[in-house]
Amino acid sequence: MLHLFAPSPAPSNFPEAAAMDASFAPHRLLTMIHIIPGLLFMVLAPLQFVRRLRSRRPRLHRCMGRIVLASGLIIGSTALVMSPQMAIGGANETVATMFFAVIFLFALVKAFVSIRTGNIALHREWMIRAFAIGLAVATIRPIVGVFFATRRLTHLTPHDFFGTAFWLGFTMHLIAAEIWINYTRSQSRVKEKPERFGTNERITEGLAAGNPRAYL
């Protein structure tokens, strides 16, 4: 962020850094509108998964959830605008980022619609998918680092490997999310006791029988 406002010259042993900065520099405002909600998303979203916080402070979960949701919608829609204009890895990176931005937005909307209709299990699952995609942006950095570290052997330029790094990071995260969702699906359904939907025996029995809509 600081680099956008006060750019410093790229180090002489890393000339590619200047080329990478150059793709963001003409789009400072758009970049800011993308990365400030990104910061909020990364800080607040992990707290949404803390069961103790959800069960003790459901209103806080709701309030922070709306901030995370709004941030996510801004991140995803600005990503769609940025992808064709600012991709260091060209068309390959543009397709990867647009593809996952659409899934990210879809997951957020599905998660919200699910909780509004009382389906907590589905809300949780779609939020896990959305969070996994959001977090992938962090994992892509070390993947890019590995490509940079091995470029003397591979002779690949950032233009060659950025797209591949994005595909790898996003796909790995989404696969990990699906494994986690499948592994935890049956346990998670019986544990939540939302304030809004009540907590009587009928609900508990309904959930134990595998009916997440028992809250309605």
Ligand code: HEM
């Ligand atoms: C990034 C992760 C998450 C976000 C952004 C998020 C967001 C939200 C939002 C915005 C609401 C309020 C919807 C409304 O306006 O009524 C909500 C409610 C709720 N969420 Fe999440 N959520 C997340 C993760 C989870 C997880 C993992 C669970 C676990 C099952 C969960 C369970 C609930 C429950 C039970 C409610 C209803 C709370 C109540 O009204 O008492 N959420 N969430």
